[in-house]
Each structure stands twice: as C-alpha cells, then as structure tokens.
Amino acid sequence: MKVSGLLSSSLLIIASTLAAEWYPLNRQDEIPVGFTPYKRGENVYMDCITRNIDNGEHKFDEQERIIYGPFPICKETSKPLTFKYGISEDFNCTITFTDELYHLFQLYIHEDAPFSCRLPISSDAHYLEKGGAYVPLTFNLRGEIRESHLDIDPTLNVLITKPSNNNEEENTFISAVAFSSGTNATRVVIGDSLTLNVAVRFLDQLVNADSTTNSLDGIPYASGFYKFPINFVPISYTMLYTYLFMTVVGTAVIIFAFTYNLISHKIKKGSKYKPVDSESFGKLD
Known part of the structure; x- marks a missing residue:
C-alpha cells in the first residue's frame, strides 16, 4: 500500500509538471x-x-x-x-x-x-x-x-x-x-x-x-x-535592509551621543574636585 501510494503521488507530481506550461x-x-x-x-x-x-x-x-x-x-x-x-x-x-x-x-x-x-x-x-x-x-x-x-x-x-x-x-x-x-x-x-x-x-x-x-x-x-x-x-528586501541599517546607525549615534555627554559631564565634575592632603588634616586636628 505504501509503495503504491508513493508511486501514485509521484505520477501525480509528474503529470502536474507536464500539464503546467x-x-x-x-x-x-x-x-x-x-x-x-x-x-x-x-x-x-x-x-x-x-x-x-x-x-x-x-x-x-x-x-x-x-x-x-x-x-x-x-x-x-x-x-x-x-x-x-x-x-x-x-x-x-x-x-x-x-x-x-x-x-x-x-x-x-x-x-x-x-x-x-x-x-x-x-x-x-x-x-x-x-x-x-x-x-x-x-x-x-x-x-x-x-x-x-x-x-x-x-x-x-x-x-x-x-x-x-x-x-x-x-x-x-x-x-x-x-x-x-x-x-x-x-x-x-x-x-x-x-x-x-x-x-x-x-x-x-x-x-x-x-x-x-x-x-x-x-x-x-x-x-x-x-x-x-x-x-x-x-517593501522589497533592499528597502527593508536599508531601513534596518539606518535604524542601527541612528541608534548607535544616539547611544554614542548620550554616553559621550555622560562621560564628559563626569570628567568635568571630577576635574573640579581637589583632594585634601594629609597635612591639612593634621592642622585641623
């Protein structure tokens, strides 16, 4: 039964392929x-x-x-x-x-x-x-x-x-x-x-x-x-990939700008900090 079923399926595929122009x-x-x-x-x-x-x-x-x-x-x-x-x-x-x-x-x-x-x-x-x-x-x-x-x-x-x-x-x-x-x-x-x-x-x-x-x-x-x-x-794949690329680039630019501003702010804040030396603590005592 299985063999006959496979044969009939194959014949149907061949027939449909030949019938299709x-x-x-x-x-x-x-x-x-x-x-x-x-x-x-x-x-x-x-x-x-x-x-x-x-x-x-x-x-x-x-x-x-x-x-x-x-x-x-x-x-x-x-x-x-x-x-x-x-x-x-x-x-x-x-x-x-x-x-x-x-x-x-x-x-x-x-x-x-x-x-x-x-x-x-x-x-x-x-x-x-x-x-x-x-x-x-x-x-x-x-x-x-x-x-x-x-x-x-x-x-x-x-x-x-x-x-x-x-x-x-x-x-x-x-x-x-x-x-x-x-x-x-x-x-x-x-x-x-x-x-x-x-x-x-x-x-x-x-x-x-x-x-x-x-x-x-x-x-x-x-x-x-x-x-x-x-x-x-x-839309075509080309347009889809273009939009994805633009999204990735745009996201990267935003992240870089945000990170750069955050790091710059911390650097500027750190430059204003002046550590007190040990002699100054001694004089306070």
Missing part, C-alpha cells in the same frame, strides 16, 4: 532562456497597445500583429513613463491630453478597452521587436465620464513582482499591475495637462508556493505561485 513564452511559444537580466537602477522601457479611438479595437500592422506604441510623454522628463529596475520610488508624470489621448481615456475609464502595456523580461534593445517574452502591465484608471469633461483619479500605485535579489541572473519580471488609489479626482478637458502621482513598489520578498522547479531546470526563475502572505508589508 511556463509563462511567459516568446513569440515562438518557447521558454525565454538566455535573456539579458536587468541591472539594479536600469531604466525599464515599456510600450502599450495602440487603439482606434472610435471603438477601442487594436491597431494591426500588415502582418496582422498588434501595434504597440510608447506611453504618453511625461513633461518632467520629456520621455515616456519609465521605471528603474528594482527601485521603489515616488515621482510625478504630467501628461497632456491631445484629442486622441482624451478619447482613449474615455474608453479606459469606461472600461470599454483596457489600458494595456507590457514589460520586456530582457533588457536587450529591441527585444520585443525580435519576438521576445513580456509581462503585461494594465493601468486600471478610475474616474467619471461627463458630457463636457473627464474626472480622473491621478494617483497610481504600481506593484511589480520580481525574483529575489539572491541571484542577479534572474533580474526580470514575474507580474505587474497599476491602479488608481486616491480619493480625489481632477477635471480634464482636451488640451489640459494631468499630473499622475506614481508610487512604484518592487516586491522581491514573496515566497513562491507550490514550486516544483527552479531556474536550473531551464526556466528563467523558480516556478510557483508568488503570493502575498497574510501579514504583508509591501
């Missing part, structure tokens, strides 16, 4: 191995699906492939929105509403079409143009469509899941999502500018549950469900 795959439906990992702080460029403003349908090229274009230009940098790999930060991105962008945001807010973008898993230039793999990033924008204007929540939380920092060769993406998370909306008409308040958080402390393989098995990083724990603090 790695994600994401490249354009040739192959596992994307041999990619160039990102370096910490390296700019991550994304592109987004282009759509017809009349109905929100994708735009296609001559080969019936979806056409992608850059994210709207940020006034602060004069470049499309980009992230710094592995860096959690807050920044602003002010975009201008052309007639086309205004009508696209009508579709996004009304959820007639998703604001769909993608992050290449490799830092190679033109990686996606060559058919490389990517992780989708959808911007879920909140707001209201009015007859004469749009009300848009300009706050954006961006959560990007990545493998842990233990192996720099696995510096790529697992998943990403962006969503409005404010309580105020900004009125926008064609020609207006809107400042997006962006809070980017890279998550590398998630333990992959139900993992059956690791990167040594010919996949970019260990498999499994990278899920949030019940008690979850959304």
Whole structure:
C-alpha cells in the first residue's frame, strides 16, 4: 500500500509538471532562456497597445500583429513613463491630453478597452521587436465620464513582482499591475495637462508556493505561485535592509551621543574636585 501510494503521488507530481506550461513564452511559444537580466537602477522601457479611438479595437500592422506604441510623454522628463529596475520610488508624470489621448481615456475609464502595456523580461534593445517574452502591465484608471469633461483619479500605485535579489541572473519580471488609489479626482478637458502621482513598489520578498522547479531546470526563475502572505508589508528586501541599517546607525549615534555627554559631564565634575592632603588634616586636628 505504501509503495503504491508513493508511486501514485509521484505520477501525480509528474503529470502536474507536464500539464503546467511556463509563462511567459516568446513569440515562438518557447521558454525565454538566455535573456539579458536587468541591472539594479536600469531604466525599464515599456510600450502599450495602440487603439482606434472610435471603438477601442487594436491597431494591426500588415502582418496582422498588434501595434504597440510608447506611453504618453511625461513633461518632467520629456520621455515616456519609465521605471528603474528594482527601485521603489515616488515621482510625478504630467501628461497632456491631445484629442486622441482624451478619447482613449474615455474608453479606459469606461472600461470599454483596457489600458494595456507590457514589460520586456530582457533588457536587450529591441527585444520585443525580435519576438521576445513580456509581462503585461494594465493601468486600471478610475474616474467619471461627463458630457463636457473627464474626472480622473491621478494617483497610481504600481506593484511589480520580481525574483529575489539572491541571484542577479534572474533580474526580470514575474507580474505587474497599476491602479488608481486616491480619493480625489481632477477635471480634464482636451488640451489640459494631468499630473499622475506614481508610487512604484518592487516586491522581491514573496515566497513562491507550490514550486516544483527552479531556474536550473531551464526556466528563467523558480516556478510557483508568488503570493502575498497574510501579514504583508509591501517593501522589497533592499528597502527593508536599508531601513534596518539606518535604524542601527541612528541608534548607535544616539547611544554614542548620550554616553559621550555622560562621560564628559563626569570628567568635568571630577576635574573640579581637589583632594585634601594629609597635612591639612593634621592642622585641623
């Protein structure tokens, strides 16, 4: 019974492993191995699906492939929105509403079409143009469509899941999502500018549950469900260690300052004390 039970368990594991298909795959439906990992702080460029403003349908090229274009230009940098790999930060991105962008945001807010973008898993230039793999990033924008204007929540939380920092060769993406998370909306008409308040958080402390393989098995990083724990603090290990280091240094400085002042006070107090010699005691007698 025990042997048969072990055999059946092994067969179930093998069957589940064979049934599971790695994600994401490249354009040739192959596992994307041999990619160039990102370096910490390296700019991550994304592109987004282009759509017809009349109905929100994708735009296609001559080969019936979806056409992608850059994210709207940020006034602060004069470049499309980009992230710094592995860096959690807050920044602003002010975009201008052309007639086309205004009508696209009508579709996004009304959820007639998703604001769909993608992050290449490799830092190679033109990686996606060559058919490389990517992780989708959808911007879920909140707001209201009015007859004469749009009300848009300009706050954006961006959560990007990545493998842990233990192996720099696995510096790529697992998943990403962006969503409005404010309580105020900004009125926008064609020609207006809107400042997006962006809070980017890279998550590398998630333990992959139900993992059956690791990167040594010919996949970019260990498999499994990278899920949030019940008690979850959304900061990366890098940020956590930085805060711990700052806490230790700050505590050490406070202790040193307190001890130094205490010792200095005792030294000064001791310098004022003049011992009475034996002859003075004799004269008093």
